[in-house]
Amino acid sequence: AGAGLSLALACDMLVAARNAAFSVAYVKVGLSPDGGATAFLAEHLSRQLLTELCLTGDRVSGERMQQLGLVNRLAEPGDALAQAIALAAQLADGPLQAMASIKSLCRAAYDNSLEQQLDLEAELMVRAQATPESAEGIAAFLEKRPANYLQLRR
Numbered sequence: 001a002g003a004g005l006s007l008a009l010a011c012d013m014l015v016a017a018r019n020a021a022f023s024v025a026y027v028k029v030g031l032s033p034d035g036g037a038t039a040f041l042a043e044h045l046s047r048q049l050l051t052e053l054c055l056t057g058d059r060v061s062g063e064r065m066q067q068l069g070l071v072n073r074l075a076e077p078g079d080a081l082a083q084a085i086a087l088a089a090q091l092a093d094g095p096l097q098a099m100a101s102i103k104s105l106c107r108a109a110y111d112n113s114l115e116q117q118l119d120l121e122a123e124l125m126v127r128a129q130a131t132p133e134s135a136e137g138i139a140a141f142l143e144k145r146p147a148n149y150l151q152l153r154r
Contacts, residue, residue: 001025006035015073015084016062028057095133
């Protein structure tokens with residue numbers, strides 16, 4: 001609750017159990033939210049829903065958080081950690097430079113105009129085409145095999 005919610009929402013992806021409980025609980029102890037709670041929630045929620053959650057401190061289930069677009073993967077109780085580890089393992093096998101560029105693009109997309117975002121995408125695409133990651137990824141695609149990005153990290 002409170003700071004824990006802020007920390008969870010600061011993550012790029014969130015895996016939660018269906019029965020998990022989230023709350024912007026600051027109001028229950030006479031405080032206002034911090035840790036970015038209002039900023040992160042505002043990326044997904046209407047002002048009215050954001051205000052309700054912050055003013056009431058009501059608990060919200062993992063299932064409801066997924067319906068609101070805040071949870072990427074919904075797990076059955078007791079399975080969230082295993083799903084989070086599986087997702088992390090999948091991402092750990094990916095192209096690090098490309099994923100860093102993708103994260104930058106995803107963050108910038110909310111503030112940029114379409115023209116600015118297209119320019120940023122084009123710039124990062126040109127940079128990516130000159131990397132060993134893209135050479136491996138394209139070769140793997142043409143050879144109909146999985147890409148091995150881990151070999152590039154040695």
